[in-house]
Amino acid sequence: MSKPNRYRTDNDEREEEARKGHHHGLALLILVLLAGVVGWFWLARDPESRDAFTRRVSELEQSAITLMSDLVSRTSTPPSPPDVGSVAGNSLPGAPPKYRSPIETPAELDEALSEQRPVQPGGAEVRGPVAPTDTGAPADAGRRDDPVVRIAFIDDLASWLVSHYVPAATQGRNGRISASLQGANLRYGLGMTGLAWIGDDLPAGRSAALEHVFTPDMLNAIYRLYVDRFMEAVTRSATAPLPSGKTLTPAQRSEFFRLYARHFRGVAGALQAIASMPDFNRQMEELHAAAQRVVDANAQYSELTFAADQARSDGEPARYAALRQQMEAKGKQYQQAVIAREQSRAAFVQRLKGTADARYLDDDSLLYAASWIERRVHGNPGKLAAAGQAANLFRDLAGQFEAAEKAVSSGASS
Secondary structure (H helix, E strand, O other): OOOOOEEEEHHHHHHHHHHHOOOOHHHHHHHHHHHHHHHHHHHHHOHHHHHHHHHHHHHHHHHHHHHHHHHHHHHHHOOOOOHHHHHHOOOOOOOOOOOOOOOOHHHHHHHHHHHHHOOOOOOOEOOOOOOOOOOOOOOOOOOOOOOEEEEEHHHHHHHHHHHHHEEEOOOOOOOEEEOOOOHHHHHHHHHHOEEEEOOOOOHHHHHHHHHHHOHHHHHHHHHHHHHHHHHHHHHHHHOOOOHHHOOOOHHHHHHHHHHHHHHHHHHHHHHHHHHHHOOOOHHHHHHHHHHHHHHHHHHHHHHHHHHHHHHOOOHHHHEEEEEEEHHHHHHHHOOOHHHHHHHHHHHHHHHHHHHHHHHHHHHHHHHHHHHHHHHHHOOOOOHHHHHHHHHHHHHHHHHHHHHHHHHHHHHOOO
């Protein structure tokens, strides 16, 4: 049986040391679970059934003891040497990962139990303590979170969106949103807020998380899994008191949903334009080349400026005059490179704005979205299909926000 993936969240580092000391406690937990089974059957079954079950208890206890011995032998390791990072000031890359117990999560404990569990006559199994029937199960009962995109991500994103809505300072003016694609990437792409990853290497974890998420099927699955809960979280955050103690009025909540619906349609338009651009990678390469020519020309101009100043300090008028002429020529070359770069960017942005909804975003946001997608599809053009699927989902999300706006407006008018 394969072992479940162990995902590491940004809170795990504080808990890792505590878990390392509890390996033997997990084995003891197995015995406690067995005791729970015994107690329940002893109280719930008739005398004849209890006698039959008592005979099975000794077999279960023996299996648990065997498992505990196995856990002790597998987790009792001699003291580890000093951490490589602490000795070298965390300057050595590729340090071996920290030791982890073979059983750390409830899923892994359940797997271990299933491997040791005796089978009852007729094929029935004893699967730990039997919980009483719960008539008040929550609406989310049975719904499982994605192992990488956790429910904490959904809740945090909802709060983040609300915190970046800025109501109008005076009556009669319009509010605005300060959220941006750059800000979202900084919080969730670099900070990994609400996301989980494997191991101790954050950059590698970030790459693995993106690899997991950024496919058409996975984007669709995660969206369908969370969209209803996300909308509920947004509504809760929008109606909850703000840090200032105030709450958004119905008119402000309506504006909040309307502004974000427009923004999401802009993102959808940008992604759709990118996904449908057959020469997208070539266009991005040309943009990078134009930008590099500006950098090169500026570096050459700076070198000439330094050399000219040195010649003047050394009292070499002839050399200084020659360098000054070169500086003037290189300065013009630099200006031409800047103009060419801006023309290339403007032409690329106009192509993106050929998709009408993309016009809801400013030029910098469109260029940023294109750069982000380029990094995802570099060396794998097939990933552009994920950008197209993301466009569909942002368009659907815009519709969700528009429906929420109408609901707030109708509730305020009734």
